Amino acid sequence: MSEMKFILAISFALFFIGAYGFLTRRNMITMLMAVELMLNAVNINFVVFNKYLFAGKLDGLFFAVFIITIAAAEAAVAIAIIINLYRKFKSIDEDDIDTLRW
Amino acid sequence: MVNFSYISFVLIIPLVVFLITGLFGKKVPALSGMLGTVGMLAAACLSYFAAYEYFIVAGRTDGVFPAVIAFKHTWLQFSPVLSIDIGILLDPISVMMLVVVTTVSLMVHLYSMGYMHGEERYATYYAFLSLFSFSMLGLVVSTNIFQMYMFWELVGVSSFLLVGFYYSKPSAVAAAKKAFIVTRFADLGFLAGILLLSFYSESLDFQTIIQRMMPALPAGGDHDGSIFLNANTASFMGVSALTWALCLIFIGGAGKSAMFPLHVWLPDAMEGPTPVSALIHAATMVVAGVFLVARLFPVYSQIPAALDVVTYIGAFSALFAAVIACTQTDIKRVLAYSTMSQIGYMMFALGVSGYWGEKGLGFSASMFHLFTHAMFKALLFLGAGAVIHYVHSNEMKDMGGLRKKMPLTNAVFLIACLAISGVPPFSGFFSKEEILTAAFEHNKIIYAVGLATACLTAFYMFRLYLSIFWNKEYKEHGHTEHHDEAPITMKLPLVILAIATLITGFIPFSAYVSADGRAVASEFHLIPAVIAVSAGLIGIFTAIFFYARKNNKPEMISVAFGNVYRSAYRKFYVDELYLFVTKKVIFNFISAPAAWIDKNVVDGAMNLIAAVTENFSDSIKTVQSGKISNYVMWFFAAAILLSMMIVYAF
Numbered sequence: 001m002s003e004m005k006f007i008l009a010i011s012f013a014l015f016f017i018g019a020y021g022f023l024t025r026r027n028m029i030t031m032l033m034a035v036e037l038m039l040n041a042v043n044i045n046f047v048v049f050n051k052y053l054f055a056g057k058l059d060g061l062f063f064a065v066f067i068i069t070i071a072a073a074e075a076a077v078a079i080a081i082i083i084n085l086y087r088k089f090k091s092i093d094e095d096d097i098d099t100l101r102w
Numbered sequence: 103m104v105n106f107s108y109i110s111f112v113l114i115i116p117l118v119v120f121l122i123t124g125l126f127g128k129k130v131p132a133l134s135g136m137l138g139t140v141g142m143l144a145a146a147c148l149s150y151f152a153a154y155e156y157f158i159v160a161g162r163t164d165g166v167f168p169a170v171i172a173f174k175h176t177w178l179q180f181s182p183v184l185s186i187d188i189g190i191l192l193d194p195i196s197v198m199m200l201v202v203v204t205t206v207s208l209m210v211h212l213y214s215m216g217y218m219h220g221e222e223r224y225a226t227y228y229a230f231l232s233l234f235s236f237s238m239l240g241l242v243v244s245t246n247i248f249q250m251y252m253f254w255e256l257v258g259v260s261s262f263l264l265v266g267f268y269y270s271k272p273s274a275v276a277a278a279k280k281a282f283i284v285t286r287f288a289d290l291g292f293l294a295g296i297l298l299l300s301f302y303s304e305s306l307d308f309q310t311i312i313q314r315m316m317p318a319l320p321a322g323g324d325h326d327g328s329i330f331l332n333a334n335t336a337s338f339m340g341v342s343a344l345t346w347a348l349c350l351i352f353i354g355g356a357g358k359s360a361m362f363p364l365h366v367w368l369p370d371a372m373e374g375p376t377p378v379s380a381l382i383h384a385a386t387m388v389v390a391g392v393f394l395v396a397r398l399f400p401v402y403s404q405i406p407a408a409l410d411v412v413t414y415i416g417a418f419s420a421l422f423a424a425v426i427a428c429t430q431t432d433i434k435r436v437l438a439y440s441t442m443s444q445i446g447y448m449m450f451a452l453g454v455s456g457y458w459g460e461k462g463l464g465f466s467a468s469m470f471h472l473f474t475h476a477m478f479k480a481l482l483f484l485g486a487g488a489v490i491h492y493v494h495s496n497e498m499k500d501m502g503g504l505r506k507k508m509p510l511t512n513a514v515f516l517i518a519c520l521a522i523s524g525v526p527p528f529s530g531f532f533s534k535e536e537i538l539t540a541a542f543e544h545n546k547i548i549y550a551v552g553l554a555t556a557c558l559t560a561f562y563m564f565r566l567y568l569s570i571f572w573n574k575e576y577k578e579h580g581h582t583e584h585h586d587e588a589p590i591t592m593k594l595p596l597v598i599l600a601i602a603t604l605i606t607g608f609i610p611f612s613a614y615v616s617a618d619g620r621a622v623a624s625e626f627h628l629i630p631a632v633i634a635v636s637a638g639l640i641g642i643f644t645a646i647f648f649y650a651r652k653n654n655k656p657e658m659i660s661v662a663f664g665n666v667y668r669s670a671y672r673k674f675y676v677d678e679l680y681l682f683v684t685k686k687v688i689f690n691f692i693s694a695p696a697a698w699i700d701k702n703v704v705d706g707a708m709n710l711i712a713a714v715t716e717n718f719s720d721s722i723k724t725v726q727s728g729k730i731s732n733y734v735m736w737f738f739a740a741a742i743l744l745s746m747m748i749v750y751a752f
Contacts, residue, residue: 023734031730094730101728 004052007044015041028082028092032075039071104160106172109152109190112145112200113239120232127225134225135218138232139211145235146204149197156197157614166619169193169309171245183304189245191308194615195396195469199242202476205602206385207235209595210377213484216591217377217491227267231381234260238386242393247296248306250394254292254358257390258285261382265374277370284367288357295350299401302336302343308397315344315401341407348408352395352415359391360442361449362419366677368442372434372496376487379434384441384483385476392448392472399465399617403457416449417551422674424558428565429660429671432496433486436566437479440522443555444475450552451537454544455617462617464544467536470611474529477606478521481599485515488588488596489570498566502573502652508587512571514600519567521603523560523638529607531635536612539630553637560641568649 018037025031043064050060086092119141127134156167174189211231218227237256244250259282266278296306303311336343353364360368371383382388395402395412402409420443427439448468455464488511493500505512521528524535534556541549587593648655660667669675725736 019738023731023738026731097730098728102723102726 004048007048011041011044011048014038014044026093026095028085028094031094032078032082035078036071036075039067043067104155106152106155106170106190106192108148109172109192109200109243112148112152112204113190113236113243115141115145115148116232116236116239120229120236123225123232124229127229131224134228135211135215138228139208139215141232142204142208142211142235145239146208149200149204152192153197153201156192157194167194167614172243174245184300184306186248186306187246188249190243191245192243194619195393196242198469198473198615199393200239202473203235203238203242203386206381206476206480207231207238209480209484209599210381213380213487213592213595214375214377216589217487218375219589223267227264227375230260230263230267231378234264234382234387238390241390245308246306247300247308247311250397251289251292251296254354254390255289257387258282258289258358261285261371261387264378264382265371267375267378268373271373273370274373277367277373281367281371284364285357288364289354291350291352291357292354295347295352295354298343298347298350302347312398312400315404317404342405344401345405345407348398348402348405349411351398352391352408352412355391355394356415357391358394359388359445359449360419361391361415361446362422363676365419365423365442366680369435369438369673372432372438376434376483376490379438380480380483380487383438384479388441388445389448389472389476392445392452392468395449395452396465396469399452399455400457402452403455403617409453409455411453413450413453413545413548416446416451416453417548418446419443420446420450420555421551421558422446424555424562425670426673427562428558429667431498433489433498433501433566433570434483434496436562437482437486440482440559440563441479443559444471444479444522447534447537447552447555448472448475450548451540454541454548457617463536463612464540465617466612466615467533467540469615471530471533471537473609473611474521474533474603474606477599477602478518478528478530481514481518481596481603482522484592484596484599485511485518488592491588491592498569501570503571503575505571508571510587510593510596514596515567515571517600517603519563521607522563523642524556524634525560525638525642526631526635527604527607529603529605531631532607533611535627535631535634538634539627542630553633556634557637557641560638561645562641564642564645565649568645572650574652 015038018034018039018041021034021037022031025034046060046064046067050057054060082092085097089096091097119138123134123138156170160170161167170192172190172192174187176185177188178186180186211228214227214231218224221227234257237253237260241250241253241257244253262278262282265281266274268274269278299311299315300306303314305311305314338346355361357364368383368388372379374383402412423439423442423446427436427443430436430439448471451464451468451471453464455462455468457465488508489501489504490496492504492508495501517528521530524531526532538549538552538556541552588596648659672678727733
């Protein structure tokens with residue numbers, strides 16, 4: 001079980017690295033990458049729990065596969081949004097893009 | 103049994119004409135006048151034919167003219183017993199009114215082709231005329247008191263539109279508003295009366311109400327009179343519910359018929375085009391109140407108190423208006439007060455009438471006077487219209503000596519004046535003599551008032567006639583030289599109405615129209631007739647003495663009667679009283695506090711709620727910063743908080 005804890009510690013670290021990156025970075029592409037890190041941390045959790053706790057089942061693996069698919073789609077959408085924002089604001093710095101407010 | 107379903111067309115034709123001229127008339131104005139006149143001619147022919155069939159062909163059943171329902175459609179069914187119907191009821195008074203309305207309306211349509219020629223809103227004018235004719239016809243044939251109420255309001259609206267026809271004139275706009283508001287105020291009483299009456303009789307249908315509101319018949323009918331007893335014994339402030347209902351309904355009638363103290367709108371309504379005054383404010387709409395009382399007369403006749411109200415208000419209005427008419431200088435205003443006075447005559451004739459047999463003389467006399475008055479008063483107004491058309495002024499001082507310039511108008515005006523003064527053999531003599539006879543038999547005070555009014559009527563009508571056509575030589579104003587007396591379209595109605603004024607008196611009216619439907623032999627009483635005619639002649643000769651030649655006698659009299667003359671000239675300050683009550687009393691003591699409460703309490707509460715919401719929103723609006731990083735901070739903080747709650751709290 002210590003092996004599992006070790007891997008969970010990695011995913012924990014990975015998730016908060018992603019969260020930290022998402023909060024601190026201002027560049028949208030970097031923020032997108034940080035989101036991908038968080039998604040992958042979650043993926044690791046699914047796989048680990050499936051392997052060590054429910055060895056006879058495959059549900060966790062399937063979830064991981066779905067998340068990878070959705071992450072790909074999400075990346076496509078996010079990049080499309082970023083391109084449009086760039087065309088409008090000539091910038092991909094999120095501080096410049098604050099017109100949607102009171 | 104004669105089929106009367108074609109009567110529907112008398113109503114449909116003006117309605118269709120209204121829609122056509124109202125929607126498309128502006129493109130071809132001349133045609134809309136033709137269409138309106140031809141349509142009204144068709145409607146008039148249909149109603150003459152209906153009158154012939156009703157009175158001659160169908161005739162009496164069991165000694166009375168039966169009421170015929172020519173058309174009936176249940177419109178709103180509230181409950182199995184209570185419904186609002188749209189229908190056509192033919193009985194002697196409604197058939198008579200059909201004839202009156204279509205005749206006068208036709209004359210006015212024809213006359214307007216000349217009088218309104220070249221008017222910018224000619225087509226609109228004809229559309230409004232058709233709307234009015236439709237509403238008035240609908241009113242008189244109503245089977246249902248609520249249907250009557252609806253047409254009653256429609257008539258009020260068309261009157262409003264036509265009085266305010268010259269809407270660029272501020273006085274016309276004010277007059278239209280005044281007419282509408284005063285009659286609308288009176289209609290409040292009418293509505294309350296309808297509700298009260300229908301609450302007790304559990305019906306809105308005229309025939310059912312009348313049947314149920316009669317006490318048990320001596321001959322034994324199919325009801326026991328319990329509803330009548332119930333309504334008559336239930337009392338409010340010491341007066342029975344039925345009396346209240348009838349008095350409230352009479353308030354509505356008094357408003358439309360310009361009875362004191364609700365008469366203030368009628369003189370001002372003369373701002374409208376003169377043919378409109380002839381149609382609406384002389385012959386048809388203003389007698390709607392008389393018609394209403396006549397329609398419910400079987401019920402009124404059971405309640406002497408309500409009839410007394412009708413009698414005294416009618417008699418007082420007759421005398422009051424006659425006194426004012428003696429002092430006015432605007433010829434249309436003289437005619438307006440004369441109309442009010444004559445309607446007062448019809449009202450008190452109804453008031454002094456009984457229901458059965460000979461006692462119903464007042465009822466027939468009232469209807470007879472309504473009929474003859476419609477003809478000669480329309481003639482007077484149309485004649486006055488011709489004079490105004492020629493002189494371009496309403497004031498008596500601009501006239502005088504017109505008899506040589508306008509021989510035809512002079513002749514017909516004289517005929518109408520003789521008729522209204524009650525000189526035989528003109529129509530007014532017969533109806534007025536009947537009214538005075540009925541009053542004499544019932545109440546000597548009313549008779550005396552009626553006689554005094556008759557004398558004054560003759561005086562002011564001949565003052566009017568002589569001031570227009572005699573008195574002094576007519577001085578040409580530059581702009582009147584070029585045109586003729588009047589175009590043929592204006593002369594023809596004058597001639598037709600003059601002939602009607604000459605012959606309608608000889609109709610044996612009480613044989614056809616009477617309170618209980620049975621023929622009343624109209625006896626000719628020599629003594630009352632002589633008294634009535636001499637009262638009229640005294641008035642006429644007094645007027646001739648004062649006004650035949652230009653002299654200073656009228657001024658001397660007006661100076662001698664200083665205060666009386668002045669207050670009569672100012673219409674006994676009724677307008678000022680109304681203004682005082684509305685502007686000073688109601689405005690200061692009711693409207694101003696109400697406005698204060700509305701502005702401060704009601705609006706204040708709303709403003710407070712709005713202000714609180716706004717301030718609160720203002721203080722938290724910075725949360726929506728538009729910065730993604732802020733949102734993410736909030737999101738993560740909330741996510742961590744929630745997960746900690748889930749982990750540790752549960």
